[in-house]
Amino acid sequence: MNDAMTLDLSCSLRGRLLKDEPLANYSSWRVGGPADYIYFPADLTDLSTFLQTLPPQLPLHWLGLGSNTLFRDKGVEGVVIMTQGSLHQLTQPSAQDVRAEAGVAAAQLARYTARLGLTGLEFMAGIPGTVGGALAMNAGCFGGETWQFVSKVETINRYGVIKMRPITDFAVSYRHVVKPDQEWFVAGHFSLLAGSKEKSLETIRLLLEKRNQTQPTGTANCGSVFRNPPGNYAGRLIEECGLKGKELGGACVSQKHANFIVNNQTATSSDIEQLIQEVGNVVEQKTGVRLIPEVCIIGRD
Numbered sequence: 001m002n003d004a005m006t007l008d009l010s011c012s013l014r015g016r017l018l019k020d021e022p023l024a025n026y027s028s029w030r031v032g033g034p035a036d037y038i039y040f041p042a043d044l045t046d047l048s049t050f051l052q053t054l055p056p057q058l059p060l061h062w063l064g065l066g067s068n069t070l071f072r073d074k075g076v077e078g079v080v081i082m083t084q085g086s087l088h089q090l091t092q093p094s095a096q097d098v099r100a101e102a103g104v105a106a107a108q109l110a111r112y113t114a115r116l117g118l119t120g121l122e123f124m125a126g127i128p129g130t131v132g133g134a135l136a137m138n139a140g141c142f143g144g145e146t147w148q149f150v151s152k153v154e155t156i157n158r159y160g161v162i163k164m165r166p167i168t169d170f171a172v173s174y175r176h177v178v179k180p181d182q183e184w185f186v187a188g189h190f191s192l193l194a195g196s197k198e199k200s201l202e203t204i205r206l207l208l209e210k211r212n213q214t215q216p217t218g219t220a221n222c223g224s225v226f227r228n229p230p231g232n233y234a235g236r237l238i239e240e241c242g243l244k245g246k247e248l249g250g251a252c253v254s255q256k257h258a259n260f261i262v263n264n265q266t267a268t269s270s271d272i273e274q275l276i277q278e279v280g281n282v283v284e285q286k287t288g289v290r291l292i293p294e295v296c297i298i299g300r301d
Helices: 044-053 106-115 122-126 131-137 197-214 234-240 269-287
Strands: 016-022 034-040 060-063 069-071 076-082 090-094 097-101 150-157 162-166 171-173 176-178 183-191 251-253 261-263 296-298
Touching (some): 044 150, 044 183, 069 269, 090 106, 097 131, 106 197, 122 197, 131 183, 251 269, 261 269
Parallel strands (some): 060 076
Antiparallel strands (some): 016 034, 097 183, 150 183
């Protein structure tokens, strides 16, 4: 870490700052070198104060449940903001509207809205991440997508300024959201329909049962590695190319679902990154389809 980037935290912050902390401790793949700093804000106000203290040139990264992100073995420069366990407020501002902060687990939001008798977000029980990540990539599964139900969002910029933005400020497509530069999601507002609590909870139960049957739950993975190409499925293409079970170091293409890469306890981040590249190359060579990763790869080369 560059000594010139040592943070001055003499101001009154209520959060927790860790220095040179291994990111493997916070990754669903259980890999990754140290972050220069990780900050756990006490709440949104504390996060705003913290961001106001940072040098403008300091790299800034955001992390929720550690899924959908691959941290490289040499670590990450700058500060990683940990939203999970920090930005965790869930409220119901009106009868059919719910506000969820970025660190709320997607599955928690699904159950919360179901218990309120609101329907629409049951599919989010199958997303292994947080609301912040779901907003950032328009996460979806089981036929649903996050931004189908978003009415407005709250963002914060690197100077700590919080803004309420309408959905028209964003360009949203399949697994991709274009947002204002140097702004990050800190809360989403969801507009839902009245439904049946019992029916919604049963839908969630059935979706999770299907997920457990078809995906390698209980293993160290990040969820889906590649986006589904138009009119097809990434997992199907990978399987048709004979790549199920392919290993590289301690990383392996799941035998249960080919669009998942599993850490068999000994993988490095480099193993996983190389396997992602090899799978993509083989699929393109054999089928002509170029798979686009969903995974964000972050860190020093």
